[in-house]
Amino acid sequence: MKSEVSKIACDAAANVSQDRLWQCLMDLAAVGGLPDGGVCRHALSPEDIEARAMLIGWAESRGYEVSVDEAANLWVRRRGTHRDAEPVIAGSHMDSQPAGGKFDGAYGVLAAFEALQAMDAAGIETRRPVDMVAWTNEEGGRFDRGCTGSSVWSGDMPLEDYLNDVGVDGVRFGDALRATLEATPDLPRRPRSFAAHAYVEPHIEQGPVLEANGVPIAAVTSIQGVRWMNIEFFGAAGHAGTTPHAVRRDAFQAAHRAVASLNSLMDDPNDVIRFTVGRIVVEPNSPNTIPERVLFSIDFRHPDKALLNEKCRVIQASVAEAAGPCSFNITPTTHMDPTLFPQDLVDRIEASAAALGHGCLRLASGAFHDALYAAKNCPSAMIFIPCRGGLSHHPDEWAEPAHCAIGAAVLTATLVDLAND
């Protein structure tokens, strides 16, 4: 891959229309729109089906090839001069959290759609096809294992593994998937997986760094790794008024010692470590009974795999020491190593931003995205734009129209040059 930015890439980027993109964002946000300004568009719901129909209508009216795969990932293709060349892909997801906002996911899909239109407006041809994708069920708001569509496309998960998942509304994933596919019976089917030249995902940052620095673009270098685990302490129940402290085996006191020592273990002067105890279960949970069993959860994230592994070893030791007279169990529940995006692709995004005169930071993503799975299939990276207050998964989620357009322009330039590799 080369990293200089071509003139036609800049010409195409100059044809991004802020108004056209903003109109699409607002039209899509109305599908599943809530009175408080938020959006509830669960994966494979009637609202998702309506959003898909809207996008398909827009795409077909502009002459693009629309198709769908078995996981209901929706594909919109701008043809290349070499029909069979591996495509360049851009997109994100259209499902939202139950009380989500207008931009998380939708922005990436519509910025990719705007990029196709900007290439048309500039009258350019690319050697490779450029595909926009809307992945199925990224959020996990209805069916709790998210990134369903991208994990199937990447080959990381078989679609069959998801079919019997049951949504929060009691509907089986396989049934909701069938209903969604049956809503567009005439769409051609894409293969479940195929080779691609590259994948670029635009997204709101979902954090405060770009806004705080007054910079409109981040070239995302990685998605941080995650270790989730449950820590359990087992003691002995007893009367709170009569049991002397010397003989107690109090599971809550053990948990309290453990959390205190883990907090100092995870203290990070650079504020990069993310460490959260988000759930605690106390049994029997009675004010005058010594707790017999306590479970708490750990969500621990960092971009560096070696640090994740090292700290996990020390977590084990801290918990053992805190247990005192109690016994304990550590049960890992999620183990995901950091995803490093290829340096040359990150460089190209940065070069596109520079060529268009926009500032650009390099950031690691704190959240999961479809790009995490796409990266298992083809070179992948992400472009972040600022969001107000770093807020997301919230009705007040907001991105400025100008930032949306800048992100789409950087995406367009990057895609044009990738599509001419």
Ligand SMILES: [Zn+2]
């Ligand atoms: Zn998202």
